[in-house]
Amino acid sequence: xxxxxxxxxxxxxxxxxxxxxxxxxxxxxxxxxxxxxxxxxxxxxxxxxxxxxxxxxxxxxxxxxxxxxxxxxxxxxxxxxxxxxxxxxxxxxxxxxxxxxxxxxxxxxxxxxxxxxxxxxxxxxxxxxxxxxxxxxxxxxxxxxxxxxxxxxxxxxxxxxxxxxxxxxxxxxxxxxxxxxxxxxxxxxxxxxxxxxxxxxxxxxxxxxxxxxxxxxxxxxxxxxxxxxxxxxxxxxxxxxxxxxxxxxxxxxxxxxxxxxxxxxxxxxxxxxxxxxxxxxxxxxxxx
Numbered sequence: 572x573x574x575x576x577x578x579x580x581x582x583x584x585x586x587x588x589x590x591x592x593x594x595x596x597x598x599x600x601x602x603x604x605x606x607x608x609x610x611x612x613x614x615x616x617x618x619x620x621x622x623x624x625x626x627x628x629x630x631x632x633x634x635x636x637x638x639x640x641x642x643x644x645x646x647x648x649x650x651x652x653x654x655x656x657x658x659x660x661x662x663x664x665x666x667x668x669x670x671x672x673x674x675x676x677x678x679x680x681x682x683x684x685x686x687x688x689x690x691x692x693x694x695x696x697x698x699x700x701x702x703x704x705x706x707x708x709x710x711x712x713x714x715x716x717x718x719x720x721x722x723x724x725x726x727x728x729x730x731x732x733x734x735x736x737x738x739x740x741x742x743x744x745x746x747x748x749x750x751x752x753x754x755x756x757x758x759x760x761x762x763x764x765x766x767x768x769x770x771x772x773x774x775x776x777x778x779x780x781x782x783x784x785x786x787x788x789x790x791x792x793x794x795x796x797x798x799x800x801x802x803x804x805x806x807x808x809x810x811x812x813x814x815x816x817x818x819x820x821x822x823x824x825x826x827x828x829x830x831x832x833x834x835x836x837x838x839x840x841x842x843x844x845x846x847x848x849x850x851x852x853x854x855x856x857x858x859x
Contacts, residue, residue, distance in 0.1 A: 643684040726854035753834035760829040762820040782824025798832040
């Protein structure tokens with residue numbers, strides 16, 4: 572019995588000292604032992620801090636709170652969205668998470684498309700698809716040319732822009748021919764560039780001073796050229812339709828700022844240029 576009594580008294584004293592420590596700023600020593608038991612009994616899915624004794628939010632709830640939805644706007648492209656929204660893994664992760672919505676070509680995104688940020692988007696259910704088609708007709712969801720730029724002749728403007736920069740035949744020593752061989756449309760980087768008419772892509776790639784360029788041959792034997800692109804959406808040999816996206820505007824090659832350099836040629840080569848504005852107007856397209 573004496574031995575048993577001696578064992579109990581130190582334990583009681585220790586408990587009393589623990590309480591005393593807790594009331595004099597020693598919560599880090601005494602409270603976790605009591606708080607942890609209470610917290611786990613009341614909230615099984617929560618975690619208790621070993622320093623503060625506070626209940627932390629469950630990991631699943633934190634992950635859900637970090638998931639956001641972004642609606643694509645005109646001029647957007649995946650790398651731009653990834654940078655502005657601080658997406659871990661960049662545009663490749665953004666594309667991977669939203670491939671079911673974007674499709675096989677990461678450059679073909681259109682205004683109104685909803686992207687999930689921070690989490691892989693669920694594949695659209697079959698039941699949801701008919702309702703989506705009813706509320707928004709399919710043509711409106713595609714990057715089709717605006718109604719005010721298309722014509723019945725099968726031609727359209729290469730880009731939606733109200734600002735025309737350097738005109739055709741403007742003289743200057745900065746051009747090897749002594750004059751500007753095309754017309755510039757002033758648009759910000761990432762603006763959709765469209766084929767002016769149906770045709771076949773002759774080349775798509777790096778064009779030296781022209782930066783990334785696309786050249787399309789049309790049924791009348793003329794060639795349209797689209798230069799300084801930031802991204803390409805087509806490849807050589809591909810057939811395109813009027814208004815189909817060829818790429819995104821940019822500032823690659825020898826430029827002072829982002830814009831689209833547009834030419835009409837009689838051959839796919841430099842030096843065979845004709846007035847691009849007159850050509851478009853002859854097909855019923857209003858320029859400027």
